[in-house]
Amino acid sequence: MPKVGMEPLRRRALIDAAIAAIGERGSLDVTMSDIAGRAGVSSALAHHYFGAKEGLLQATMRHLLAELGRDVRTALSGASEPRSRVAAIVRVNFSEAQFQEETIAAWLAFYVAAQHSGELRRLLRIYACRLHSNLMSGLAPLMPRSEAERTAEAIAALIDGLYIRRALKDGPPNAASAIAIVEDFLAMKIGYSSP
Amino acid sequence: MPKVGMEPLRRRALIDAAIAAIGERGSLDVTMSDIAGRAGVSSALAHHYFGAKEGLLQATMRHLLAELGRDVRTALSGASEPRSRVAAIVRVNFSEAQFQEETIAAWLAFYVAAQHSGELRRLLRIYACRLHSNLMSGLAPLMPRSEAERTAEAIAALIDGLYIRRALKDGPPNAASAIAIVEDFLAMKIGYSSP
């Protein structure tokens, strides 16, 4: 039983537990004790590592954002054609790693909370900017700039809308139909050249 | 000096106060005292009229839904052409009465909360069904059924997505650009016949 170097493990366990708790409850209104309990530690330890609940929540959101960012980067690294870059971004957002019940619920909870919390808002904006510029890197070569801007905005809205509408559905998320909807939009927008 | 016939006024005042409080805070995590205070009454009275916090929240959501429903009905009553029916629905969702900062925030808060609360979920689903069938009443005559279904789904997602993305923006909501995005999608979908 290693008694040193536990910090990164605990941090990670606590963040995972936070995602689970938030995802299950569908809001940030979860207790530190619940999270800590899921991670198998005392709530005092959670405070020890993250200072306060807010610290843990921010770290959790950062983690979510970082994971998505990594997936997107990976997906983009294998897509050189503009069209396929856009498709790759869309696909990642509905990939198995991202588009699962728990993650979706946590994601939305953070999204809504970001409306009124300085730091969460900042984090989410950074992500939004990155998404936008990633989309633009694929769209810009295919249409006039202003058109590309609006298209990027629409795709982002579609993605977020498809996420939020999961809130009403039962059963496992259907990534395929979600992707189809976005792809359909894209196809109309930039013509039916294969992605 | 107690007055008679106060009940409906108080109920309404409390619901308005709830919307304001929730909208301002961006979540359902508001206190009964805050709401009651805004309505100018004691929190005990809020309990008297709504039984419990949950009751008030449900009544508030019902109110939001009812208002939107009324607006949609009104808009539809003046639109007989399929194409213009769809346009009318979209326009209502971004009308001044609906698409304001406070209402948007409250709306999202309920949306996310609905993920895990029986009654709120039920209410939101009813609304979603109504929206869907309203959209279908406009789309069905214009395209094959399955295509119409998917289009209705996409429009609904777009609307919700444009709402949620308001969470990141500053300044007053820009209804015009939101409508333009949905209309653009619609136009591509059903051809450029004027709405």
Added chain:
Amino acid sequence: MPKVGMEPLRRRALIDAAIAAIGERGSLDVTMSDIAGRAGVSSALAHHYFGAKEGLLQATMRHLLAELGRDVRTALSGASEPRSRVAAIVRVNFSEAQFQEETIAAWLAFYVAAQHSGELRRLLRIYACRLHSNLMSGLAPLMPRSEAERTAEAIAALIDGLYIRRALKDGPPNAASAIAIVEDFLAMKIGYSSP
């Protein structure tokens, strides 16, 4: 059982309980629950009336100060001769109402805490100023100004010193010997004219 107009009674009961608790423990490090329990109410009610622990502590100190102030005023109102004014002030500080174990301990606790708390410090300073000017009103006619100033300072120090030294003693405070010490000093200072 009156259910209205309780506020002043509860406030007073809580302040008395606070004095008792602080006096018994000899420091401000008492719990709200302890205080509330002594007052026969829940700790939530204490918060309801005083906002927070700090509020209750400040109110308590204010109460202590106000009582002493009132006693001093009363004593002074019956003393017109300069010499007897000084004597009256000294006597009040060691009167039965003030110079009891519990009050002394509470007093010291506040005194020490005032070193680093803005509001308590402010309150204590006001009291110190008042004491000083009261003493001066008696001493100024009897000696040169600068001498009077120093004498007032010495008397104040003697009083506080006799208070703090109670911390080491057992048994009930001996007011008579304390008064004798201050009177002895005074007598030497201003001559043996009868007080």
Added chain:
Amino acid sequence: MPKVGMEPLRRRALIDAAIAAIGERGSLDVTMSDIAGRAGVSSALAHHYFGAKEGLLQATMRHLLAELGRDVRTALSGASEPRSRVAAIVRVNFSEAQFQEETIAAWLAFYVAAQHSGELRRLLRIYACRLHSNLMSGLAPLMPRSEAERTAEAIAALIDGLYIRRALKDGPPNAASAIAIVEDFLAMKIGYSSP
């Protein structure tokens, strides 16, 4: 790399840190972590050396008392005349080593805490006895025994009073004026023979 012979250094560092922490905060309500941090060690080490917080606090008070005792002994060793013995004692209490903001605050904190802690109380009493007998060694030759007793008591009270009244003042302690007050009292008491 553990070093041998660290114990006395660590103990001393921790005690110094405790004085600093207590002096700064003005109360014994400081955390072990704070103290340990100031001493540059972990709080676990503080426990290792002192067993518990109480142990460290007692050691700290003992240190304060011991230092004062040493200073007094030194001062007395150079004063053979009764009058000058008393003066020496007074001077030490307001010497630079003792009469500084931090030490004063720590001193008072211990004083007040001693009201209700067995060991601290015992320690403080020992010091008080020593002070008393030291004063008596100077006063007894100069006046009747009972008069000397009362004078010793008054001087002790004056010293403590001048200490506690520092709690209300800003700026660096003014030792000169404090000494002047005690000396003035002494001079009146035992006549104006030079100290």
Added chain:
DNA sequence: AATGAATGAGCCTTCATTCAT
């Protein structure tokens, strides 16, 4: 010799809710 890891206990505070008036 020294520390990181970990926790239990306790405190302040908030809040929905109840009740007598």
Added chain:
DNA sequence: AATGAATGAAGGCTCATTCAT
């Protein structure tokens, strides 16, 4: 019709303390 009074329950956070290394 309406409220002030009051509380139980729960949550965030702190801290002294222990233990294995």
